[in-house]
Amino acid sequence: xxxxxxxxxxxxxxxxxxxxxxxxxxxxxxxxxxxxxxxxxxxxxxxxxxxxxxxxxxxxxxxxxxxxxxxxxxxxxxxxxxxxxxxxxxxxxxxxxxxxxxxxxxxxxxxxxxxxxxxxxxxxxxxxxxxxxxxxxxxxxxxxxxxxxxxxxxxxxxxxxxxxxxxxxxxxxxxxxxxxxxxxxxxxxxxxxxxxxxxxxxxxxxxxxxxxxxxxxxxxxxxxxxxxxxxxxxxxxxxxxxxxxxxxxxxxxxxxxxxxxx
Amino acid sequence: xxxxxxxxxxxxxxxxxxxxxxxxxxxxxxxxxxxxxxxxxxxxxxxxxxxxxxxxxxxxxxxxxxxxxxxxxxxxxxxxxxxxxxxxxxxxxxxxxxxxxxxxxxxxxxxxxxxxxxxxxxxxxxxxxxxxxxxxxxxxxxxxxxxxxxxxxxxxxxxxxxxxxxxxxxxxxxxxxxxxxxxxxxxxxxxxxxxxxxxxxxxxxxxxxxxxxxxxxxxxxxxxxxxxxxxxxxxxxxxxxxxxxxxxxxxxxxxxxxxxxxxxxxxxxxxxxxxxxxxxxxxxxxxxxxxxxxxxxxxxxxxxxxxxxxxxxxxxxxxxxxxxxxxxxxxxxxxxxxxxxxxxxxxxxxxxxxxxxxxxxxxxxxxxxxxxxxxxxxxxxxxxxxxxxxxxxxxxxxxxxxxxxxxxxxxxxxxxxxxxxxxxxxxxxxxxxxxxxxxxxxxxxxxxxxxxxxxxxxxxxxxxxxxxxxxxxxxxxxxxxxxxxxxxxxxxxxxxxxxxxxxxxxxxxxxxxxxxxxxxxxxxxxxxxxxxxxxxxxxxxxxxxxxxxxxxxxxxxxxxxxxxxxxxxxxxxxxxxxxxxxxxxxxxxxxxxxxxxxxxxxxx
Numbered sequence: 004x005x006x007x008x009x010x011x012x013x014x015x016x017x018x019x020x021x022x023x024x025x026x027x028x029x030x031x032x033x034x035x036x037x038x039x040x041x042x043x044x045x046x047x048x049x050x051x052x053x054x055x056x057x058x059x060x061x062x063x064x065x066x067x068x069x070x071x072x073x074x075x076x077x078x079x080x081x082x083x084x085x086x087x088x089x090x091x092x093x094x095x096x097x098x099x100x101x102x103x104x105x106x107x108x109x110x111x112x113x114x115x116x117x118x119x120x121x122x123x124x125x126x127x128x129x130x131x132x133x134x135x136x137x138x139x140x141x142x143x144x145x146x147x148x149x150x151x152x153x154x155x156x157x158x159x160x161x162x163x164x165x166x167x168x169x170x171x172x173x174x175x176x177x178x179x180x181x182x183x184x185x186x187x188x189x190x191x192x193x194x195x196x197x198x199x200x201x202x203x204x205x206x207x208x209x210x211x212x213x214x215x216x217x218x219x220x221x222x223x224x225x226x227x228x229x230x231x232x233x234x235x236x237x238x239x240x241x242x243x244x245x246x247x248x249x250x251x252x253x254x255x256x257x258x259x260x261x262x263x264x265x
Numbered sequence: 266x267x268x269x270x271x272x273x274x275x276x277x278x279x280x281x282x283x284x285x286x287x288x289x290x291x292x293x294x295x296x297x298x299x300x301x302x303x304x305x306x307x308x309x310x311x312x313x314x315x316x317x318x319x320x321x322x323x324x325x326x327x328x329x330x331x332x333x334x335x336x337x338x339x340x341x342x343x344x345x346x347x348x349x350x351x352x353x354x355x356x357x358x359x360x361x362x363x364x365x366x367x368x369x370x371x372x373x374x375x376x377x378x379x380x381x382x383x384x385x386x387x388x389x390x391x392x393x394x395x396x397x398x399x400x401x402x403x404x405x406x407x408x409x410x411x412x413x414x415x416x417x418x419x420x421x422x423x424x425x426x427x428x429x430x431x432x433x434x435x436x437x438x439x440x441x442x443x444x445x446x447x448x449x450x451x452x453x454x455x456x457x458x459x460x461x462x463x464x465x466x467x468x469x470x471x472x473x474x475x476x477x478x479x480x481x482x483x484x485x486x487x488x489x490x491x492x493x494x495x496x497x498x499x500x501x502x503x504x505x506x507x508x509x510x511x512x513x514x515x516x517x518x519x520x521x522x523x524x525x526x527x528x529x530x531x532x533x534x535x536x537x538x539x540x541x542x543x544x545x546x547x548x549x550x551x552x553x554x555x556x557x558x559x560x561x562x563x564x565x566x567x568x569x570x571x572x573x574x575x576x577x578x579x580x581x582x583x584x585x586x587x588x589x590x591x592x593x594x595x596x597x598x599x600x601x602x603x604x605x606x607x608x609x610x611x612x613x614x615x616x617x618x619x620x621x622x623x624x625x626x627x628x629x630x631x632x633x634x635x636x637x638x639x640x641x642x643x644x645x646x647x648x649x650x651x652x653x654x655x656x657x658x659x660x661x662x663x664x665x666x667x668x669x670x671x672x673x674x675x676x677x678x679x680x681x682x683x684x685x686x687x688x689x690x691x692x693x694x695x696x697x698x699x700x701x702x703x704x705x706x707x708x709x710x711x712x713x714x715x716x717x718x719x720x721x722x723x724x725x726x727x728x729x730x731x732x733x734x735x736x737x738x739x740x741x742x743x744x745x746x747x748x749x750x751x752x753x754x755x756x757x758x759x760x761x762x763x764x765x766x767x768x769x770x771x772x773x774x775x776x777x778x779x780x781x782x783x784x785x786x787x788x789x790x791x792x793x794x795x796x797x798x799x800x801x802x803x804x805x806x807x808x809x810x811x812x813x814x815x816x817x818x819x820x821x822x823x824x825x826x827x828x829x830x831x832x833x834x835x836x837x838x839x840x841x842x843x844x845x846x847x848x849x850x851x852x853x854x855x856x857x858x859x860x861x862x863x864x865x866x867x868x869x
Contacts, residue, residue, distance in 0.1 A: 019743065020670070027754065040758070042762065052693060067678070089659045099650075103646055114634060117688045146540075188540050197694070208537060224774050228697045237770070
């Protein structure tokens with residue numbers, strides 16, 4: 004009876020531990036079907052971010068399955084009732100060297116492989132296109148609990164009567180390197196566009212340049228990703244990507260409307 | 266005998282008898298009830314005080330989590346049971362600002378009032394003198410103060426709960442200007458002030474503990490107890506205490522700066538030109554010219570090392586428990602100790618990885634990224650050595666062992682998902698999403714909390730002289746293991762779908778509208794997880810009364826705490842100790858029994 008109980012316990016524990024890698028990997032393979040995977044990717048640099056995610060996913064999966072499998076096997080195999088003693092060892096210097104050196108090399112490779120994508124998104128701003136850090140397409144201004152976008156006048160000034168200001172809806176041209184200046188009026192916010200794989204905090208007192216190039220026309224969610232107060236959850240905006248000519252027409256109409264109301 | 270082996274207890278506290286005194290017979294200073302159980306200077310009583318208080322706070326923090334989960338599963342509907350207590354004004358429906366308060370308090374309670382006090386306050390106090398062979402802490406009176414300074418902290422956090430207008434609502438990270446300018450979070454007036462004061466008291470309490478732990482470990486080891494004969498629990502606790510010593514002053518200073526911003530309008534963190542609620546704080550007399558990022562740097566300079574305070578002692582306990590119940594020496598003792606030191610050392614230069622998206626110079630982000638990714642290395646070394654310990658072992662599937670194995674299994678998940686977060690480009694997408702929530706709950710709940718359960722099952726016999734029920738322990742383990750994975754695993758996928766943390770009702774966004782069923786599944790797992798803990802509560806209190814009585818060494822363990830009576834009396838050891846070898850001599854081939862206690866010379 005005691006032996007049976009012990010065997011049952013071993014089986015239950017082994018199955019529980021085995022479920023971790025099995026169900027763990029399975030949920031990742033099925034997640035896409037359940038709508039629990041990345042939203043569509045529609046920016047020029049989003050692909051490189053996704054690629055790095057998958058690179059790490061592979062490394063992590065191999066390590067995860069490998070270590071969990073060893074754990075399951077050891078727990079099952081060595082929990083058998085056995086009157087003899089355990090293998091008597093305090094460790095193995097060579098083994099320690101191997102399992103320190105190999106991960107070290109892999110991790111350095113991971114670290115280095117990340118750098119290019121990071122500098123592309125956050126450090127190397129477009130210099131050749133119509134919009135640059137010095138001459139951005141627009142200013143995005145966050146405040147509790149809305150987004151405002153300002154398009155400058157023809158001279159590039161963000162103050163004066165000719166500035167176009169639109170709440171919530173940001174309109175940008177397709178296939179164009181767009182630079183914007185991110186500001187906050189009050190507290191911290193964060194400019195998060197999941198489909199662009201883009202996120203940047205807005206900080207009061209700072210003007211932070213942000214750039215992206217949208218590759219598909221459409222309307223995308225703009226989400227505030229930094230706690231900004233009680234209304235944080237509903238600080239939604241939209242980014243509308245228009246083909247270049249439609250965008251130009253839209254901006255011209257906005258300008259015309261500005262004078263019409265004067 | 267070399268200096269390291271020098272016996273003597275140069276820092277022997279006043280009123281503590283030297284080891285060798287037979288305590289069962291000396292009754293010359295019988296203490297009254299209050300000095301014995303309330304204002305006690307005995308490290309064991311203080312440890313138990315931390316244990317009981319910490320478990321009550323765990324229940325409180327757990328209830329907050331349930332309230333959060335209800336809102337995420339069924340937003341803006343009447344919350345059963347808890348709703349009427351938390352939100353009487355709305356008939357039990359969560360309010361947006363109430364939701365903000367809930368997750369702020371959940372995080373604060375779990376970190377500062379549950380995990381840190383349970384790991385360092387409870388087991389640090391209880392185990393350090395026992396495991397190193399000392400009669401008590403170096404500063405018993407300071408130790409007592411350490412516990413009692415925790416209470417103003419608890420009082421302040423409870424006051425902030427009930428503060429007029431609502432509790433603190435800026436997250437446990439309390440980022441300014443939301444946290445410093447009252448108009449930004451209407452209502453959170455004194456709530457936020459109490460919160461800051463509470464953190465300061467808790468910090469003072471931890472500081473007193475940390476000074477004590479380090480001094481005791483350095484100065485009061487038994488004869489022959491060299492540093493490399495210390496159990497890994499002691500290594501974990503000592504390194505965590507060093508982290509607290511170096512990092513806590515920064516948090517204390519930063520909390521005071523934030524308090525000054527709020528009360529005296531000091532403007533440390535308020536930039537010039539902000540307009541909040543259509544008013545400029547400057548016109549209201551606030552100073553400006555500060556910078557919100559300054560707080561983030563100061564806060565994370567403490568709070569990132571604090572993350573390792575939350576896990577290093579747990580790693581130590583798990584190493585000890587695995588070795589005892591696997592009847593096998595820990596694999597790679599020195600690499601285990603060095604890797605803990607490595608994690609702690611690197612832990613001081615990675616705070617910036619919380620700030621990749623903050624507007625901090627992106628070039629600096631690259632440095633923080635590299636340091637952060639390298640932390641995976643000592644963590645991996647630890648996992649390999651735990652696996653090495655189990656290889657060829659003779660595993661006893663006790664409740665303590667099951668929870669220790671669970672720690673290893675879960676820590677692998679929590680550790681590996683960290684690599685995504687460390688990688689700056691991937692972090693652009695996943696920063697502040699649910700994958701981050703999954704990551705730190707796998708480390709702190711599925712990791713550290715499982716280690717705390719393991720430690721309770723393992724050292725309970727020492728604490729109370731009775732063993733916990735193994736049958737209830739196994740039931741507790743099975744249910745906890747299943748439900749906790751039900752709660753946290755799918756959060757990885759929610760994060761990949763882009764779901765943001767700290768959103769009271771995400772389903773308004775088209776991106777998130779389809780995620781509600783998954784959140785309902787997670788919530789029901791969470792309710793089950795909490796309910797299942799009834800098996801632990803019954804076992805914990807029941808075993809104190811009805812548990813099987815045990816002798817000094819029920820697990821046949823090698824380390825010194827098992828040399829004392831269960832529970833140990835005042836002054837701990839009833840005979841002179843000498844330590845001859847490390848604490849992991851299990852399965853020794855020629856020894857008469859399969860273990861050789863540290864006080865036995867033979868066979869090693």
